[in-house]
Amino acid sequence: MADVAAPEDLDQVGGRRILGLALPALPVLAAEPLYLLVDTAVVGRLGAVALGALAVGAVVLAQVSTQLTFLSYGTTARAARLHGAGRRTDAVAEGVQASWLAGGVGIVLLALVQLVAGPVTRLLAGGGELAAQAEGWLRIASLGIPLVLVTLAGNGWMRGVQDTVRPLRYVLIGNGVSAVVCPVLVLGVGWGLPGSAVANVLAQVLSAGLFLRALAVERRAGAVSLRPDPRTIGAHLVLGRDLVLRSLAFQACFLSAAAVAARSGTAVVAAHQVVLQLWTFTSLVLDSLAVAAQALVGAALGAGRTAGARALAWRVTRWSAVFAAVIAAGFAAAHSVLPRVFTPDPAVLAQVPDAWWFLVAVVPVAGVVFALDGVLLGAGDAAFLRTATLGCAVLGFLPLIWLSELAGWGLRGIWAGLTAFVVLRMATVVARVRSDRWVVAGPVRT
Template sequence: MTTDRESERATHRETDREILRLAVPAFLALVAEPLFLLSDAAIVGHLGTPELAGLGVAAVVLQTVVGLCVFLAYGTTASVARHLGAGDLRAALAQGVDGVWLAVLIGTLATALGIVLTPTLVGAFGVGAEVADHAETYLAIAFLGTTPLLVMLAATGVLRGLQDTRTPLMVAVVGNGLNIVFNVVLVYGLDLGIAGSAIGSVLAQVISAAWLLVVVVRAARAHDAPLSPDRAGITAAAHAAVALVVRTLALRACLLVGTYAVTRVGTGATDVNVATHQVAITLWSFLAFALDAIAIAAQALTGRALGSGDVDGTRRLTRRMVRWGWGSGLVAGLALAAVAPFIGALFTTDPEVRELLVPVLLVAALGQPLAGMVFVLDGVLIGAGDGAYLAWAGLVVLAAYAPAALWAATLPHGLVAVWVAMVFVFMGARGVLLSWRARGDRWLVTGATSAR
């Protein structure tokens, strides 16, 4: 019995090391990603308020486009990891190359449409002429970086699938450094204004994408994997991506519904409520980076385990990662609760916002352990290639959460009620649906190819 327990402990330690090996660099890279726009904002903000507002409008458009294409990283990670687990590194890299080509195709189309539609996209925000002019200037140039950004997503997915999260971290850190240098030189040194900021960001994105591509291409050549586009492989990757796009759209729609409920519904739609909600969402999103890092590890490890045909090992791995999710969420929740009375001072001098922020953050803190579990199971099922179920689950969650959030906004203390709905309906429904799926066997498809 003692030997069995020691063996189990040794297995847990090995699993924990693998999770940390993948999750820690992934977390640091995830945190580094928003710094592109944050550094742009810090530099452009000194040009003037209209320029900063224009950057804000452009950033929303760009983040939406890139956010909808996150499947290029998630789907590629899962498929590459499966082939790796099956012992076919050549096929893994071939699959990764197909994902990169899909990114090029989508990026080219998005760039062309984005540049043509820039005035229309900016006009939809209804901002003044000066702000709109700055937004159009930035966005028209920034769209040239769409293809490099999407290539970065796909190449990062390839490397994660190969169990390498350190290289994307190095690229993210260097890329952000270059972005700051280019922005300062072009905006102030060459006096190009907001256009210089956009050019600097595009240059940094091109260099980062090229770096990741070099790593992937070298690996492909070393294992004799084809580099030319394969129509069947690209089509298969695009087909698998549809479900992940639906999932992402459904989850983003939930967040938009919550914001709409706070800003437009009920008698509590005041500036104080809107500002408080924005601060709370910002903090929630930051904590999500930490929890999502474990989900990225789950994608890579689950795909590899199923690719090798190890169903029992996949079950053990899932249980262990769920514990990591709960534990990380508990730590995040305790930390958020501890700083809730004080952290508002970092964002605003308004005493009403600071006061209202405390109960909202305490509700958000209660939801962190559940969020940790949800993110991990989401990563496990993405790694298993169970995109179709995730798409349907996302739509069910949206159908449950939307009326709950809209109703909550009409209650006394509507903002707090909306956050209660977010924790217990939005995250709760996701937790129930993902846990139910994980307990079953239909997602445990072994071999190099997952069920579509």
């Protein structure tokens, strides 16, 4: 089991401890995107129809799981407070209840996806062989939905007790085995696209099984009950409501950006995709520091160390801002080289600078935003984050995005919208953290 910071040490947590939590969290956050790259490379050998079907099926599946990340972030917030209060058994019990919720919601979503798989894939793919293959892939891959949610819950409670090493092992085992099995099933055995879906489910079975086994071990070692507790599950649902609404605001923004880019021409949407992937990579790096902020700030508040929580908030923010500035400097230095790694197309490369310098400018701001998001999530201040994110989307991102289409601003308008969104979010979270209204001591936020 990973070494954990005792509550009395929280006031003196330094960079080494922050990185000790953040660095193992980064591969966990990146594991799914990396696995999808392997999956795409394997399926791509089957031809354009199979690759297109995978893209359609995967985007539907991603929308389902993306909206339920509260099972991870919300569980971390609740477990971290209890862990900081010296109640590790109760912190693990939060993972038990989150896992029950994950299983129940997962089964409902599985049934729903099976019901609508045909109509949804035909709507997205326009019918024909592409839609048929996408439907077949989605029906198999969706069997893993409850397992994906259990894995999210497992990540949540382990982060809450400041153990980011075991989740790393579990997720890498699942995705690693699946990455080996995928080409065997798809190409070797000859199952084609369905083999990709089977490998996907196998990864989820392995990862979720390891997280459930960890709870069983905790039960034997610490008398943690594995029975469902409706009251605790209800508390997770309330927290989840706020985080789902926040996630929907992000989805509305980025789907709108993609739609406007697509209407602006092939070269514009391709350039947008290049820069967006770099933004996604940066988000993963900064999100790993936000995970550390969640765990440490939640524990400090649970231990009643409000001064320590305030100090940790700004300490993690400084670390995140420094990392973000380094990344932004790297993007600036590589502005003429890095885009060519993604595409040799002159028309696309000509469009990239319209977004590139917005990316360079916004990354340092994002360093502050992501860290303070983690602080407020760790404090359980999800209702504020919900309202602030929705407000910033409505006032900052969406107006500029759609005005960009009307005025023909192209990528400049789209990325100006993203920049405005991030700057507004920074203003709101900085003001919130300075206000101390997020500082609520105790093992449970009331």
